Amino acid sequence: MSKVVEVKPVTRIEGHAKIKIWLDEEGNVKDAHFHVLEVRGFERFLIGRPIEEAPLIVPRICGICYTCHHLASAKAVDAYFGLQPEDLPETANMLRELMLMGNFIHSHSLHFYALAAPDFIVGPDADPRERNLVGVIKKAPEIAKNAIRLRAVGIKITEIVGGKAVHPVTAIPGGVSKGLTEEERQKLLPDVKWAVEFSKETVELCKQLIDKYIDLVKNVGVLRTYHLGMVDDHGVHQLYHGKLRFVDPDGNIAAEFPYHQYLDYIAERVEEYSYLKFPYFKKAGWPNGIYRVNTLSRLNVADKMPTPLAQEYFEELRRTWGKPIHNTLLYNLGRCIELLECAERSLEFLENPKITGSNLRVPVKPRSGEGIGVVEAQRGTLIHHYAADAEGLITDSNIIVATVQNNPAFDRLMCEESKKFIKGGQINEGLLNRLEMLIRAYDPCLSCATHTIAGHYPLVIEVVDDRDRLIAKLSNLE
């Protein structure tokens, strides 16, 4: 214990994440680790809070996928009160799911246009000072304006349906606190119709990106793992509610279960070198049970998409790349297909007259017990699990976020890729870019992951020899 509580100012560690690569006696890669440097302790300080307050507290785990935390938490709280989504009024479920779609539109478009597209539009070899959203604005102002508008549509949905643009508040025990008025529906409709069109253009743009870098896509970051995601009873891709499905590295269904049984299927290991834990699929054990979540994993476990345009692209993806797809860089394409799906779903909800219904909640009574809530967040399966006493005060909590589940695969990928670039103690150029590209494809949200930081990764790679002496340090920090 004293190792941790020993407090002394440390020299600044550059960035919130870093990669350390260990070499053996011959100077070849022995091991590699992705270190995450943040932790906040939400699971501890939720204890003692009234359970109905949890959905108002946990969005602060992440300033990007706040709606996912709000809803996974609300579902866990409902379950503690003895309610499943089918017990809630139909309008309440629709509004919650619409709120989630808004969050996906914002997050997926932000990731694609702020992280992935700059490499494509501004160029991968461009000055790093230009290789960002600001660079896109300068080089392709029309695309940038549309990208900003697309994200704004997602934010607008959240603001109207969730009550606030960031950290929404309207999912409450037994339903939602606020309905959608006809006026609000009319305000959203034209924007969402446009979002479907522009999301389709985004998928096309992403396909061009894939074609341009086809060699990289085929050869970089290909890792055979299990995949986890949510589907309904007919195997259709779902984000708000369904059961969880694991597929094995060959694409066969390895397990399918109601999410409240997650403890039978998922466990998390702890390592000294990272604030991120290391989850694995229990039935396959550690380390065979390393699995991935996120966009492509969800498409790997699904048989079908819920909306027509997304289904077309899904079929094309399967025809071209088969099942399951292990190529890391295709997470970007999966993300764009889901973006389109979410725009289409939003439109379906807004065109359904029930969305403006007035039956919004069912009454609840506290009881001693537990509740588990799961939704798919942008970066993968998100699990909130609380126990509370008869007064409704939280006595225990467990949160498994999306990015954490990709952590073991990350370490493995770092190791495999660095082997291609380091031989006999010689480090070849391009290592840094390659690893950075892999990290970006997962859009890892370290905010969530450490219950801390998102966005773009100041990356530091340290290469250490067999006697733990630092022999090289690479960084994308100038």
Add this chain to the structure above:
Amino acid sequence: MPEKVKVVNEWLCVCSGCEISLLNIHEKLLNLLDRIEIVHSPVLMDVKEIPEADIALVSGGVRNWENVEVLKEVREKCRILIALGSCAAFGGIPGLGNLFSREELLRKVYIDTKSTDNPNKVLPCKEVPPLTKMVAPIWKVVKTDYVIPGCPPEADLIWDALSSLLDGKEPCLSTRTVCDECPLKKEEKKEIKVVKRWYEASEGFDPERCLLEQGFVCMGPATRAGCGAKCPQAHVPCRGCMGPAATQADQAASMIGALGFLEVDPELLVKKVADPVGLFYRYTLPSAIIPRYVEDRGGETR
């Protein structure tokens, strides 16, 4: 063209919601970028070292020793330092961590959580920055020139503050409370006879009426205006994310004062407010006047 104002954005113990809120000025971002040059921002651009700049927007409180180092560097290199959001300003929700020792926080996350498989009770301790004893708002570590509160601050609030600074004016915050800008109907009858838990709002709930008058503890009277009273308008009680109002020093003390003024039966209050610290200090515990000191075994005492 006049030289652009150089802006640094840095984040400490954050969720990144403040940065997302900054992006939520949407197309106005294009106008803003005509006047400022963002020279460092982990969320927006490939990160370089922190350059000298005119304005620093710092989000997040201080949770580990890396945060301390980064914050000091930003202060040295930037002329004006702004605390962006309630974590930087007051400690924010991660500040609830101050109710527990570091050891308790880490033990829960890495040993005692249900899905954790950690028989050797390993805790992260290599290559990771150790936690500070307490979460702190940034002004406890460096001189802070301005504060933009909110969790996150509304996009318009950030826009107004930046526009003022760029026009050479002092950015100023509302001196009113959330109640003052809340459109829900108040009967101004002083006495509140019932106090209810938030999940009890189903039978007889009037969405048009003041939540506090209906017996739901709403932090509006003890919270600074500027958010547009969005939560009460979505029929959810205010939780105080804007921090204490202008003339109030301690949010919990103000709220207890307000409840006294409304003549709420104290016994009822004690019974129904099951978690006073987590409610009244939800966003401001690390800057509270009545701080809680936690014995942190193995660490230095403050």
